[in-house]
Amino acid sequence: xxxxxxxxxxxxxxxxxxxxxxxxxxxxxxxxxxxxxxxxxxxxxxxxxxxxxxxxxxxxxxxxxxxxxxxxxxxxxxxxxxxxxxxxxxxxxxxxxxxxxxxxxxxxxxxxxxxxxxxxxxxxxxxxxxxxxxxxxxxxxxxxxxxxxxxxxxxxxxxxxxxxxxxxxxxxxxxxxxxxxxxxxxxxxxxxxxxxxxxxxxxxxxxxxxxxxxxxxxxxxxxxxxxxxxxxxxxxxxxxxxxxxxxxxxxxxxxxxxxxxxxxxxxxxxxxxxxxxxxxxxxxxxxxxxxxxxxxxxxxxxxxxxxxxxxxxx
Amino acid sequence: xxxxxxxxxxxxxxxxxxxxxxxxxxxxxxxxxxxxxxxxxxxxxxxxxxxxxxxxxxxxxxxxxxxxxxxxxxxxxxxxxxxxxxxxxxxxxxxxxxxxxxxxxxxxxxxxxxxxxxxxxxxxxxxxxxxxxxxxxxxxxxxxxxxxxxxxxxxxxxxxxxxxxxxxxxxxxxxxxxxxxxxxxxxxxxxxxxxxxxxxxxxxxxxxxxxxxxxxxxxxxxxxxxxxxxxxxxxxxxxxxxxxxx
Numbered sequence: 001x002x003x004x005x006x007x008x009x010x011x012x013x014x015x016x017x018x019x020x021x022x023x024x025x026x027x028x029x030x031x032x033x034x035x036x037x038x039x040x041x042x043x044x045x046x047x048x049x050x051x052x053x054x055x056x057x058x059x060x061x062x063x064x065x066x067x068x069x070x071x072x073x074x075x076x077x078x079x080x081x082x083x084x085x086x087x088x089x090x091x092x093x094x095x096x097x098x099x100x101x102x103x104x105x106x107x108x109x110x111x112x113x114x115x116x117x118x119x120x121x122x123x124x125x126x127x128x129x130x131x132x133x134x135x136x137x138x139x140x141x142x143x144x145x146x147x148x149x150x151x152x153x154x155x156x157x158x159x160x161x162x163x164x165x166x167x168x169x170x171x172x173x174x175x176x177x178x179x180x181x182x183x184x185x186x187x188x189x190x191x192x193x194x195x196x197x198x199x200x201x202x203x204x205x206x207x208x209x210x211x212x213x214x215x216x217x218x219x220x221x222x223x224x225x226x227x228x229x230x231x232x233x234x235x236x237x238x239x240x241x242x243x244x245x246x247x248x249x250x251x252x253x254x255x256x257x258x259x260x261x262x263x264x265x266x267x268x269x270x271x272x273x274x275x276x277x278x279x280x281x282x283x284x285x286x287x288x289x290x291x292x293x294x295x296x297x298x299x300x301x302x303x304x305x306x307x308x309x310x311x312x313x314x
Numbered sequence: 315x316x317x318x319x320x321x322x323x324x325x326x327x328x329x330x331x332x333x334x335x336x337x338x339x340x341x342x343x344x345x346x347x348x349x350x351x352x353x354x355x356x357x358x359x360x361x362x363x364x365x366x367x368x369x370x371x372x373x374x375x376x377x378x379x380x381x382x383x384x385x386x387x388x389x390x391x392x393x394x395x396x397x398x399x400x401x402x403x404x405x406x407x408x409x410x411x412x413x414x415x416x417x418x419x420x421x422x423x424x425x426x427x428x429x430x431x432x433x434x435x436x437x438x439x440x441x442x443x444x445x446x447x448x449x450x451x452x453x454x455x456x457x458x459x460x461x462x463x464x465x466x467x468x469x470x471x472x473x474x475x476x477x478x479x480x481x482x483x484x485x486x487x488x489x490x491x492x493x494x495x496x497x498x499x500x501x502x503x504x505x506x507x508x509x510x511x512x513x514x515x516x517x518x519x520x521x522x523x524x525x526x527x528x529x530x531x532x533x534x535x536x537x538x539x540x541x542x543x544x545x546x547x548x549x550x551x552x553x554x555x556x557x558x559x560x
Contacts, residue, residue: 179434180425183416186405193403196365197420197476198391207427 008166019158026154028266030226033161034219036262039246040172041215044208046252047176049188053109053240054116058089058213060235062220064123065089067136067230078141078225085221086214093213094206101205104191116235123232135231138224157226165259168215172255175211184208216243245284249291251298260299316379318343318480318512319395324363324373326536333359334370335536341480346506347514348523348544350557351533357516358400360533361482365397366390378479396478400485400516402469404457410468411453414440417475439475446505447471463490463498474505481506483515487522495519499526520548520558532557 019026042055062085069076069084100111123130130136142148143156175181184204186194191201224230233239246265250257268287272280295301317340324337333356341347351357362368364375366387374383382390405413412431419425419434426434444450447467452460457468466486473481486502487495503526506513517523523530523544530547532540534556540547547553554560 174430175427177430178427179416179419179429179431180427182408182412182431183420183425186408186416189406189408190403192387193405193472194420195387196391196397196403197417197472198388198423199420199425200388204425 012162012166015162016159019155023151026158027226028270029263030154030158030161030222032262032266033158033165033259034222034226035242035246035265036165036259037161037168037222038216038219039243039250039258039262040168040255041212041219042243042247043250043252043255043258044172044175044212044215046247047181047185047188048205048208050104050108050205051244051247052112052212053237053244054112054114055212055216055243056237056239057112057116057119057235058093058216059220059223059239060116060119060123060230060232061092062086062089062217063138063224063230063234064130064136066221066224067138070138070141071136074139076141077145078143081141081225082218082221085224086217089217089220090210090214093217094210097206097209097213101202101209113237113240116240117237120232120235120237123235130232133232135229135233138228138230140228141225154226157222161222164218169255169259172215176255180204180207245288247298249288249298251295251300253297253300254303257298257300264299317341317376318378319364319514320376321360321364322374322376324360324370324375326359326363326368326370332356332536334363334373337373337536337538339531339538339541341512341514343479343512344510345512346503346526346528348527348530349514349516349533350518350520350523350530350547350553352557355533355557356536357533358484359536361397361484361514361516364390365395365482391476391478394479395482396473396476396480397482398466398470398473398484398486400488402462402465404460404465404468404472406458407456409454409456410449410460411440411444413457413468413472414443414475417472421476443471443475443505446474446508447501463494466490467498467501470502470505474509474511477509478511480512480514483513485516485518487517487519495522496525524548 015029019029038055038059041058042052045052065085065088066081069081096115100108103111124133140153143153148156183194183199184207187201187205194201220234223234246258246261249265250261268284269280272283276283291298319341321337321339324334326334337360349357359368363370366382366385366389369384374381376382377390377393377395382393405416408416415431418439419431424434444453449464449468449471452464457465460468470483470486487498490498499522527544529542530544531538532547532553539556540550540553
């Protein structure tokens with residue numbers, strides 16, 4: 001435990017140090033943490049053997065909640081906006097989950113995609129309310145009651161997201177190890193047996209779905225606050241695809257994986273855009289192929305291999 | 315005395331094939347019933363109807379005096395009737411111990427987001443069952459790595475963790491070598507005896523049936539052709555010809 005806290009502290013300080021030494025890195029780091037949080041939601045479902053191709057919709061729902069509230073109630077604190085956005089996404093996930101957890105595999109994945117595209121289209125077409133494809137502005141709010149300039153605002157967002165990432169990794173890891181989390185993971189291998197133990201697999205998956213929607217909502221709220229703008233693109237299927245990409249890259253063995261993967265994703269994307277211009281997707285594609293080939297269970301499988309090697313040696 | 319399990323006029327057809335033909339059947343507390351019959355005689359269908367996997371076309375199933383016809387497997391398990399499977403149904407990415415712990419928390423209905431699986435369980439219960447079925451040495455291994463005989467044992471052990479009043483075992487010795495069959499049955503029967511669990515087991519091996527059953531029911535074409543003491547049923551010429559192939 002002390003070793004883990006020590007490593008966490010080192011990583012925490014390293015990220016903060018990078019953002020101080022290279023201020024231009026603040027935004028990519030913020031976006032990596034935002035995507036990591038959202039991908040963590042996708043990973044929760046991956047544990048149960050389910051994959052969603054539409055989870056960016058919860059980022060969109062939360063982002064627009066933040067935008068609507070900051071327009072309707074100017075001066076609302078950013079933290080209140082985050083709580084509201086996350087809450088709306090969580091409740092939406094709980095309602096949609098009642099229907100979606102009846103399906104498995106490709107049907108589950110495609111139904112999420114279908115619903116996300118319906119929401120995307122509604123947001124795009126209701127121009128008068130949502131600003132259509134131009135989106136809605138999110139004026140820079142106060143954070144914990146303090147008004148800040150752009151640099152201070154970004155630095156504070158980064159610190160909040162870093163603290164949140166640490167809390168989420170520990171909390172989600174606790175969820176994975178909990179009795180409900182282990183039971184949810186068993187849906188992946190034998191759902192029928194779970195029923196024959198007297199456990200409702202649907203209820204377990206519904207709980208997991210609500211958690212995943214809440215995590216994506218949390219990410220969506222910070223996405224809106226950090227970008228200062230929310231557009232329908234936040235919920236487009238390509239964005240959902242990016243979340244799946246990060247989830248596969250990170251793996252589902254440990255919650256830390258998606259944050260490492262999100263950092264890798266953000267920086268590979270950034271440098272690929274600089275180096276090969278319009279072909280950055282090619283670099284990302286090759287990266288994913290390499291990861292699937294060499295580490296089919298994602299980056300976190302390295303942790304497992306290290307543990308197994310240590311066991312063999314002992 | 316009320317029967318623990320009772321069926322009345324249970325019928326089910328798949329197209330033109332009659333899988334259950336007006337079955338009237340009852341089982342009382344403490345009995346150890348062996349179900350015998352050729353492949354396709356309707357034994358597993360009967361189990362599947364009783365445990366909620368299949369709905370019958372007509373008729374009813376009662377457990378402990380209450381109608382459970384077409385109830386979900388989950389509901390039936392919660393009422394105290396568990397089952398094991400011909401092909402062991404395990405959680406392959408979990409360890410032996412975790413499978414038993416999951417069964418334990420399921421029985422206690424203690425599934426929680428905040429308590430670790432190991433801590434949520436009554437540890438002595440898991441340790442005792444591991445000891446009873448001889449899997450203590452392999453408790454931290456993944457189920458995937460177990461040989462067939464031990465998978466069968468774990469499958470039954472998971473059901474035993476539920477402390478059911480009635481345990482239905484579908485061919486517990488199939489896929490197990492002849493030498494291991496008796497050892498496996500000894501372990502199972504000892505565990506059932508200790509928990510005072512009434513049991514039904516589907517079996518093809520006559521020696522096993524003679525040794526471990528207190529009653530035998532023979533299935534032919536979806537119906538119970540003979541039902542009674544092992545010596546009587548196994549000596550019946552029709553059963554010898556149609557079921558045992560003697």
